[in-house]
Amino acid sequence: MRRPQSSHIISDEMNLAEFPLSTIGERPPAGVDRLVFEDEATDPDTGERCLRRVTVLGQAPFGLPTSVDDEVLMGCLRATKEAGFESRRVDFEPASFLRAMRWKTDGPAYARLRRALDRYSTISVVSEGAYWNKGKRKPVRDVVGILDRWQSSGRDPETGLPEKAFFVWGDFMWESFEAGNLRSLDYEFLLGLENAVSRRAYRFLGKRFYRTKSVRLGLKHFAVNKIGISEKNHNGQIKATLKKAHSELERKGFCRAEYVGRGQQAEVVYHALDTAKPQTRDPLVGELRRRGVSGAEQLVSADSRERVRQAIANYDHRRESGERVGPGWLHGNITSEEPYKFRDDYTPPEVEEQKLRASRAADKRKVNREDRMRASEERRRQEEKAEFSAFVRSLNEEVYEQFRAEAIAESAAYGKSLRKADPATTPHYATYLEAALFEHWRRQVPSFENRIRQYSQTGDRGDLL
Structure with missing residues (x-):
């Protein structure tokens, strides 16, 4: 699928836009474990009016989605559009996900995000002729999962939030995406609605x-x-x-x-x-309009463009930080004699980008270092295995039997099994014996030269490994 061309325009799934999945409040009503939404539509085959019904079933202990969870679902659609609709699995950084929704990046905000993803991963949606399958070109009766799973891991040292996460769309949802059952939606305008x-x-x-x-x-x-x-x-x-x-x-x-x-x-x-x-192609005027500022055309001139950009950045950061500033505050920031100061915790985008590049470079160095360590460890293991094999082949029959008896006697992991087992009938006997011999070899002799001096060098025991 093609990569998105604008971060402001996302794709809303048509079935999700037609019927809600959640209560309109911030908390589900007590004792309610299901939501039912209905309407009537014309059957495309028969021309008759038919009932369409969507039933949303919550699962304890997570319950039903709320209007707050709606915001997270739109955030998932935004993240999927930014990923180019390439895979059902969408990887994301929780802190970046929260910032894109203009939420704070703290513990309570992450708890709301986690709760929403828990709910969308556990609810069941029963569609009785309500959800349109564009691939089949007809409504269907189906039991749908919105998300199949989601996972978070690691710890971001700056925010304290999980460092990495991913979610996986349910198969019906993904089929609908692939069939193009989508419509464009202005995400910035949506976020600007209070x-x-x-x-x-x-x-x-x-x-x-x-x-x-x-x-x-x-x-x-x-x-x-x-x-x-x-x-x-x-x-x-x-x-x-x-x-x-x-x-x-x-x-x-x-x-x-x-x-x-x-x-x-x-x-x-x-x-x-x-x-x-928008009545103008000027994107800066569109940015102001999406934030509800009146008279946007008059505010944007050749001399004011940088001032407007800075005011928008200040406004967005304050909104993301939980301040209740509105369009009037943004208008005043642009028209005042001196621009309003940024919050102390504001970081300019270019600094954020620089930190992100540095973080990615550090991650790449870490991966390369770990790869080198794994390769070095594998070489060491192969060299040690070859040295052990050469040592065993160098032993004559008598010395080998002595070495074998000592290995079995001192093996905490395999000794008991080897002492009682019949080599001819016991599964994995040879594997256990080799492991015991290898342990004993590593315990007894610090170097290959000392091992050769300790045991006589007659006979080839390679066939006993």
């Missing part, structure tokens, strides 16, 4: 806006089966939950929402906004 409902709506509506600029849905159906809001909520509560997301998505130029009808007939209509796509 509301979990906004992020989920952005993914779902972005898929629908591909074919039409207006999407009309039953209000409760959309809230429950596409966003994951509890079905116990009435229309007023649903609208209150959606209000902040609607405001954010409209303010950032993605879509506008309006309500139609009342009661059970209440619907919500989403209209795509033209400003959802």
